[in-house]
Amino acid sequence: MKKANASKSKATIVHISDTHLGFKAYRYLDKNTSLNQRELDNYNSFKKSVNKILEIKPILVLHSGDLFDTTRPSNYTLDFAIEQFRRLTRAGIKVIVLAGNHSTPKISEQSHIFKIFRHFENIYPLFKGKYEHLQFDDIVIHAVSQSINEEIFANELKKVKKLTLPKKNKHILMLHGALSGFKEFSMSEFNELNIEPSVLREEFDYIALGHYHGKEKIKQNCYYSGSIMPLTFSESDQEKGFLMIDLNTSSVKFEQIESRPLIDLPTVNAQDKEIEQIEEELAKNIEKTPTGSVCRQIVINLNAEDTVQIDKSLLNKLRSKCLHYQFDPKNKDEPDTQSLSESIGNLEQEFVNFLNKTDTKKKNIFQELGLNYLEKANETN
Template sequence: MRILHTSDWHLGRTFHGVDLLDDQRAALESIADVVAAAGIDVVVVAGDVYDRSVPSAGAVAVYDEGLARIRSAGAQLVVTSGNHDSPTRLGVGSAFAAAGGLHLRTSIAGITEPVVVSEGDTSVAIYGIPYLEPDTARRDVGVETARSHAEVLGAAMDLVRADLAERRAHADVPLRSVVAAHAFVVGAQAGGSERSISVGGVETVAASTFSDVDYVALGHLHSPQEITHEVRYSGSLLPYSFGERSDHKAVWILDIEGHAPVRVTRHDLPVIRGLSSLTGTLDELLTAADFAAAEEHYVEVTLTDAIRPIDAMRQLRARFPHAVHVQWAPPEREGGLDYRARVRDRNDIEIVEAFVEDMRDAASDAERALITAGLTAVASEPEEILSQRSGEITEVAASA
């Protein structure tokens, strides 16, 4: 039996405002290619299929296309809901979909209804645990006092273990087990683009929560990682933050046979579009050969020009058409930017001139004259005139 573990597709997500649907479509095609080439029997998707509870029409279309390609490649699918998904929307038509090889597990009622797949002398019971919010799930899992993810997930796993024991007692061949869940397990490393799953409670759970099953396919964290041999995250379909630019996205392939230990192999997915963080002056970034490798990447830029360039993003996109973010970090001036120390014993004119220099460059003679005139006018105006002007400004703002 060969099972592929993936998760966190986040279909419909944008990257600094850029639509990723084409990239996501290509990534799902690569998974379908793996299914066909490796002879995968079942693909397990451990939550966060969509990036929002009400997905866009485009995201739904990419989901539908991806499922069709994976199914055509020869695999059944077991899909659970994550904290980004709407369980109700994702689970629509689940009974009908199961007849076509798509098994949706989006409700607590389905926790003890595993998808049992048999191949030769091996059967595998695949349990899908949807994301469980403590406040809404505790009653249904039988722990009304639960306040944390560990408590509700522990209760859900008790239900799984009890059901598994009952099935094994009546099985004619070895019955192995896989659990798909969406959680933050102690010892795992967040990638930076995950949304917190804690709402008033403790969000982490121990790996021991999932004891006595052969493999745990986790979703929620976006970096592929091994917590124990049996407990792993596959990570997200694509990198969704520049903090993940060094990640190589992957899936896990499980080989389960008879009573033998589960063999787990990592399969790296192709890079759809790279991510690069570049630093330099605008002229360096536009001309230096050192940056050529990033020309087709999603790019974030830190400009180090002493004077902030005008319309920098437009100029950068001439060379880096997929630039998505730019920030300015001028060289630190002598003495740094400790304003409390720097304003001490200075008059107002000197303070404003120093601020202009820190934000841009030294003020010109004409600008210094404007600063002096403006501060002198404010300081010399009678209080009643200042009060009147303040009222005029307030009226203008209110009518705007």
């Protein structure tokens, strides 16, 4: 067990998660840095979070998974993360960072990026894929990071269920995964791990969950803090930020972090409407949208013939107001893409499922090679 000193004069901690540093989307580059604009937006949200945490001056910061968007963050991303963490540690704030599925290598031979944090004082990386614990005076951190597979993770969670938790200490549990039995907390990602609700014991003073991107209270002592910026349109209606917890009073407060608006515009139903009526609705929907937003406009019951008749100059005008304007027409005869994607799964999961149906003796070798190539291709894209 690793032990460190911490001030007993305060018991405020911060719970942050799913920052996905290095996340990229769309083709737009920032003119000053040449970075992907959404990547830069995310860095700005993280820096705002650190600025606010420095004002709060908590005793600990708990990051409950997916610090990085990939297992191999760029040099820029890694340097940025280290510098922001060092801003906290120089202020006397200790940082405990748990590995989630995005930051954990999918093949055993790849070294874990979190090893680099071991060289920095007051940064405590947890990435071994098994039960670990840290103690800071009377505060004990219990954690299970992303494991190689579901079976190992479940076995490690059994250790958590059997823990003796002396009342003389404050006990905090950190986990990254989807809450088993609740579809809404699944991100439908490869190597997503499931957390049995029985693990979330009331004896813990606080349970910091990561993986689900929405802020959600699971139990009186258990929360998902959510991500710090909306990354997809499914998150467009979610508040983003982090949580502040007072271990003495058990109070939990949310600190919102503002970021570039990501807006799912009101759906336009083209059924029995003239093209001019559809265009009028498209223009009206974006009137009050802040300049520079990321927007998606879904139009249902719009067939291919009508789609090409939409005024291109109007669409260009709408796009000019946004960082990104996604015009998404849907023919009433088309299958539901969301349902289709859920049934198919992502490419990595489909590859593993395919191999599981084969009889080749070299299945494990093919799986490791294939996942490695897919991961490299994803990072390149």
